[in-house]
Amino acid sequence: MSSQGGASAVRRADPSEFDALADLEIAAGARFAEIGFEFDDATPVARCGRTPAAVFVAGRPAVGFAWVEVLDGQAHLEELAVLTEHGRAGLGRALVEAVAAWAGEAGYSGVTLATYRDVPWNGPFYARCGFAVVPRWRWTPGLRRIRRRERRGGLDDLGARVVMRRPTAGPTESTRRGGR
Numbered sequence: 339m340s341s342q343g344g345a346s347a348v349r350r351a352d353p354s355e356f357d358a359l360a361d362l363e364i365a366a367g368a369r370f371a372e373i374g375f376e377f378d379d380a381t382p383v384a385r386c387g388r389t390p391a392a393v394f395v396a397g398r399p400a401v402g403f404a405w406v407e408v409l410d411g412q413a414h415l416e417e418l419a420v421l422t423e424h425g426r427a428g429l430g431r432a433l434v435e436a437v438a439a440w441a442g443e444a445g446y447s448g449v450t451l452a453t454y455r456d457v458p459w460n461g462p463f464y465a466r467c468g469f470a471v472v473p474r475w476r477w478t479p480g481l482r483r484i485r486r487r488e489r490r491g492g493l494d495d496l497g498a499r500v501v502m503r504r505p506t507a508g509p510t511e512s513t514r515r516g517g518r
Contacts, residue, residue, distance in 0.1 A: 366419035410478035413441035442506035
């Protein structure tokens with residue numbers, strides 16, 4: 339699961355890299371300050387104590403990552419972060435595609451996420467990657483919990499948040515037969 343070249347190589351992360359990913363997330367999040375969003379007390383996902391289902395990184399050392407959890411029987415993209423100086427080079431999309439491929443191979447019918455509707459590198463980016471807004475009445479209990487946690491954390495004060503979902507292709511024939 340690699341693409342070509344230096345920073346664009348997407349691979350599974352080793353748990354020994356998680357501390358560095360927390361620092362990467364903080365550095366990548368600084369971009370939000372440019373549009374007036376401040377996340378002073380946000381705890382990086384890699385330091386929240388939750389166990390990911392999969393983590394993908396771009397580059398060695400990592401310049402971007404995608405942290406995936408399982409939520410209500412779906413893959414859930416909890417965090418996608420790319421260092422600003424490596425932005426607009428296709429790394430975010432490569433990470434999203436790695437997550438979608440992994441989720442399909444693992445048998446998940448879709449990937450969900452929660453994001454800002456109007457921040458260009460959030461909602462519009464995910465829409466270009468095949469995600470669509472999930473109406474509130476279709477939210478699963480886990481998605482409702484995430485949105486409650488976000489509201490308590492003040493994320494809604496910064497802009498409109500949405501839940502999005504992208505279907506996966508599902509497992510391949512060889513995976514269904516037990517192959518890899």
